[in-house]
């Protein structure tokens with residue numbers, strides 16, 4: 101049994117145990133992957149101030165995200181096709197999140213449906229919406245999320261077009277995988293994954309199939325999805341969707357202070373400073389570099405969350421110290437899921453929690469809500485001196 105001490109250990113196991121096309125789908129960014137790489141290397145540029153002789157007893161990482169209590173300020177980000185990393189992946193991740201006391205966000209492009217998650221969990225989860233051209237379908241998703249008592253809607257704004265990830269094209273990524281000789285060879289070496297898949301009926305995008313007009317089977321789905329992400333979405337539509345939803349709204353994919361101000365003006369409850377984990381606009385700034393300007397512009401008026409590049413509790417602490425009120429992990433928990441299913445997601449959360457807790461203490465703090473920029477050593481010109 102492998103000893104897991106950090107997220108990299110889970111990543112190594114994920115690579116071994118999951119078909120290459122799905123591991124690559126997770127571990128890739130768009131085009132040159134510059135933004136994907138910098139999301140993590142920029143976190144590493146920030147250093148921490150070690151403080152000593154401070155009472156470290158009675159520490160707490162508890163706080164609130166959009167008014168909901170969380171055991172630490174880390175939510176599971178929406179990740180499409182999670183149920184291909186591991187059978188029933190979204191249900192397993194949601195269960196792990198519930199037990200840990202952190203929010204789980206279900207993607208529109210999930211394998212398990214909104215109803216699947218509702219039936220298999222008791223804590224309210226968050227639903228991530230992609231706006232589709234088919235307005236009736238989009239409204240249907242909102243109604244289903246309401247019926248499932250989702251406690252927030254995360255509206256993703258940075259994917260009106262799908263960023264190109266070269267590996268997906270080269271691997272012939274499809275859900276479920278097509279039985280090509282290459283895929284069969286790959287699957288034969290990951291028989292445990294295959295056994296898991298044989299044991300579930302959840303093999304396709306269950307939020308969509310049977311709900312969108314003309315999508316009754318898998319053959320018609322890929323054609324439908326390619327043409328359905330709505331490139332016309334604008335702030336007026338966001339306002340309309342907010343009214344239609346009527347609950348807590350989190351806008352995901354904000355990377356610019358001007359857009360953060362617009363998000364504030366439409367009345368969102370929170371924003372996620374995100375570049376989609378480097379999967380959309382290659383060449384965009386990393387999220388952590390974009391954060392200070394956004395906090396300065398709107399941080400006292402709207403809850404600012406962040407994702408992209410978080411691989412440790414130190415990263416979470418750095419983001420919180422900079423002024424974020426919550427963080428999300430994507431790949432860090434997917435590595436856990438691909439490595440060891442629900443247990444692996446729990447392990448990822450435990451690793452991050454311990455790193456966060458200990459690092460906070462060694463920086464001289466006992467309460468995550470009281471941590472501020474003073475614990476950070478930020479290189480001069482970290483945000484960049486751009487024209």
Ligand SMILES: Cc1cc2nc3c(=O)[nH]c(=O)nc-3n(C[C@H](O)[C@H](O)[C@H](O)COP(=O)(O)O)c2cc1C
Nearest residue numbers: 126177178179180207256376377408409429430431
């Ligand atoms: C494999 C994969 C699939 C994703 N699918 C979605 C999605 O369906 N909806 C969405 O809003 N974001 C999606 N994202 C972006 C994540 O929500 C999140 O922004 C990103 O993973 C954060 O970066 P990190 O992986 O470095 O933590 C996806 C990310 C990955 C890695």
